[in-house]
Amino acid sequence: MTTAVDKRRRVMPRWRDHGRPRELVVRYLLLLFVLFITVGPLLWQLLSSLKGAGEDVFGAGASLIPRHPSLRAYREVFDQVPVWTYIRNSVFVAVLSIASQLVFSTLAGYMLSKPGWKGRKLVWVVLLASMMFPFESIMVSLFLSIRDLGLVDHLVGVWLPGFVAAINVLIMRAAFLAVPREIEDAAMLDGAGEWKRFRYLYLPSAYGAILVVTINTFISAWDDFLWPLIVLRTEDHFTLTLGLARLQTSSFGYDQRMVMAGSVISVIPVLVLFVITQRWFYKGVSSGAVKL
Numbered sequence: 036m037t038t039a040v041d042k043r044r045r046v047m048p049r050w051r052d053h054g055r056p057r058e059l060v061v062r063y064l065l066l067l068f069v070l071f072i073t074v075g076p077l078l079w080q081l082l083s084s085l086k087g088a089g090e091d092v093f094g095a096g097a098s099l100i101p102r103h104p105s106l107r108a109y110r111e112v113f114d115q116v117p118v119w120t121y122i123r124n125s126v127f128v129a130v131l132s133i134a135s136q137l138v139f140s141t142l143a144g145y146m147l148s149k150p151g152w153k154g155r156k157l158v159w160v161v162l163l164a165s166m167m168f169p170f171e172s173i174m175v176s177l178f179l180s181i182r183d184l185g186l187v188d189h190l191v192g193v194w195l196p197g198f199v200a201a202i203n204v205l206i207m208r209a210a211f212l213a214v215p216r217e218i219e220d221a222a223m224l225d226g227a228g229e230w231k232r233f234r235y236l237y238l239p240s241a242y243g244a245i246l247v248v249t250i251n252t253f254i255s256a257w258d259d260f261l262w263p264l265i266v267l268r269t270e271d272h273f274t275l276t277l278g279l280a281r282l283q284t285s286s287f288g289y290d291q292r293m294v295m296a297g298s299v300i301s302v303i304p305v306l307v308l309f310v311i312t313q314r315w316f317y318k319g320v321s322s323g324a325v326k327l
Contacts, residue, residue: 077302084108084295093291108292112282112300115293120271121278124190125257128274131194132256133249139199140248141241144207145233162201170261178265188268196262197255203248210244211237246312254305275301 079099087103112118146152147159177196178187186192214237222232238245263277270278279297282290 077299080295080298084292084299086292088292108290108296109300111290112279112293112296116278116281116297117270118275118278118300121273121275124272125275127190128194128259129253129256131191132197133252135194135198136200136203136248136252137245140203140207141238141245143199143204144209145211145237147204147208148211162204165201174262174265177262181266187266188272189266190272190274192266193259193263193274194256197259200252200255203252206244206248207241210241214240250308250312253308257305258301 082099082101085104085106085108086101087105088107090098090102147155149155181187181192181195184192184195186195219232219236222236227235258276259274260276260280263274264280267273267277273281279301282294282297
């Protein structure tokens with residue numbers, strides 16, 4: 036007895052049957068290529084940092100896999116530079132940045148999601164326009180402002196220019212716009228005020244977007260190099276990325292393995308945070324949190 040599936044298979048062109056495996060091969064080859072580009076440099080840094088003292092990192096005689104794996108480069112990094120001081124400073128800036136970004140971007144995004152008040156479109160246009168200017172075009176004026184405030188060589192001076200980002204405000208606005216208006220109307224009929232609706236209705240609906248803002252802010256604050264380089268002067272105030280850059284100076288002999296080890300140390304917290312929160316991060320992105 037002929038079924039509908041058998042009829043569909045007879046009608047379907049044969050080139051599809053042969054083309055599907057080719058499509059899968061091309062798809063996986065592209066995925067492997069992207070994986071090589073994204074993970075390859077980090078894996079190379081990790082393997083290079085584990086090489087022994089007599090192994091070449093660059094050149095014709097260099098190999099990808101360490102012949103004599105050793106943690107000597109990591110021990111020397113911790114011995115020659117105050118890594119824990121740098122980590123403490125970076126954590127301080129990252130925590131301040133996350134706190135300010137969550138507070139101000141959440142409140143601003145909530146206000147932009149509410150229709151009816153004057154100036155809403157103007158604020159929206161200003162936020163979009165501010166994203167069009169690169170940081171390098173305003174860093175001189177930012178530094179002059181920080182200098183006038185007496186915050187040069189202070190960690191607060193590193194944090195202050197980025198206490199809120201326009202992209203995070205737009206992310207939170209999009210998340211709050213996804214809340215159905217009918218639910219808010221029902222809460223208003225039950226006597227819930229503005230603050231209660233924000234606290235118990237909007238915030239629980241935007242947890243995914245909040246996590247996206249938190250991760251993006253942490254990565255931005257942790258990996259920032261140019262602005263701390265401009266603001267900070269003394270070693271006790273250096274952040275991790277700025278402090279580990281000293282490993283490339285001649286005073287430490289420029290050991291390539293130490294430079295690779297410092298790069299791996301700086302990226303470990305970011306990888307750990309992303310691995311722990313990737314499930315909720317992708318959920319927040321896929322739920323429309325970054326839709327502008």
